Amino acid sequence: MAKLVTMGEIMLRLSTPNNEKFIQADEFDVNYGGGEANVAVSLANYGHDVEFVTAVPKNPIGECAVAALRKYNVGTKHIAKCGERLGIYYLETGSAMRASAVVYDRAHSSIATATAANFDFNEIFKDADWFHFTGITPAVSDEAAELTEAALKAAKANGVTVSVDLNFRKKLWSSEKAQKVMTNLMQYVDVCIGNEEDAEKVLGFKPGNTDVTSGELELQGYVDIFNQMVDKFNFKYVVSSLRESFSASDNGWSACIMDGATREFYHSKKYRVTPIVDRVGGGDSFAAGVICGLVDGKDFKGALEYAVAASALKHTIPGDFNLVTREDVETLAGGDGSGRVQR
Incomplete structure (x- = not known):
């Protein structure tokens, strides 16, 4: 199995x-999660050797976050113990036409104040095959943005393939700041993942004359955006999930991908996910499904189908982590979505 590294913030989730x-609410359910940590857990569940890089405070709450990763066989030896607090986010889960809501309490968290001096990136990326980050980490603070670039430079120096999930978060930074920081980081990226909002808000790309936000998926808009992105950054692959929100409890779910070398575009099969248990x-x-499919040697179409099936299943599981197995994903990708009891 491949050696994979992800880096970002793990937070306490109170929902x-x-x-x-x-x-x-008179009480909250407790989970731990965060973009890159969620990817790490998925990849570890698929049997890969995964290391998660972050910083947590040296206190019992920090240890709980680390334990949540260890429980699912994610490597934690490169987690720095520094800073004063673990970031928190509060989640109000919506239903039907009422949207979910998130409140962040993550200012001055451990990862927001960490620097490259807290990590040995050459050791971290030694013999690594893949590095994944998201646009959330550089949005947390200027220090975190500098930390992200330091990690990317070390990854490329060690010959590691790099993927990004653009993940624009308007509660963390403006589109103008995102474009300034993330455009610079794209020079290190091989595989770019992000929906049409991410492409516009983070990198400034817009479709031609096609409205990709209309009720019907207008795939030509994604072709336009993907071609622009490959032209500018020479990505090996550009990938986007496609969510059709009929309500907070009922979504259509598919994805598309472009091969940067051939410009071949592919749209996956679509799943109707309802009722949604947890879309976080x-x-x-x-993203984890895309990475797993590609490092397993699937062609880009097979990797996309694997990713869509994996993420459709995640919507049925409470908490941030996707706890399905390879067999679960392959069964659904193979066409069995019956949900029959397995005896």
């Missing part, structure tokens, strides 16, 4: 039970 609004981490499980 309202039973679809309650914040004002109703859906994009991360998709």
Whole structure:
């Protein structure tokens, strides 16, 4: 199996039970998660050797976050113990036409104040095959943006393939700041993952005359965006999940990919995911599926189908982590979505 590295922030997640609004809740459900941590757990579940790089405070809450990763066989030896606090996010899970809501409490967290001096990146990327990061980490702080670039430079110096999930978060930074920072980081990226909003807000790409936000998926808009992105950054692959939100509980789910060398474009099969149990981490499980498919040697179409099936299944699992197995994913990708009891 491949050696894979992800880097980002793991947070304490406090979510309202039973679809309650914040004002109703007298207690919260506790989970741990975060973009790159979620990817790490998925990849470890598929049997890969995965290391997660982050910083957590040297206190019991930091240890709980590390333990949550160890439980799922994610390597934690390169996690720095520094800083004062673990980031927190509060989740109010929506239902039907009521959208979910997230409140961040992550300012001055350990990863936001960490520097490259806290990590030995040459050791981290020794014999590594793949490095994954997201646009969330450089958005956390200027220090985190500098840390991300230091990691990327070390990854490329060690011959590591790099993927990014653009993941624009308007509550963390502006589109102008995102474009300034992330455009620079794209020079290190081989595989770029992100939906049409990410492409526009993070990198400034817009479709031609096609409205990709219309009720019907207009795939030509994605072809336009993907071609622009490959022209500018020479990505090996550009990938996007395609979510059709009929309601907070009912989504259409598919994806598309372009081979940067041939410009061949492919749209996956579509799943109707309803009722959704928890959509948080859906994009991360998709990114992990793309990575797993490619490092396993699947062609880009097979990797995309694997990713879409994996992320469709994540919507049925509470918490940030996608806890499905390879067999689960391959069964669904192979056409069995019956949900019959396995005896």
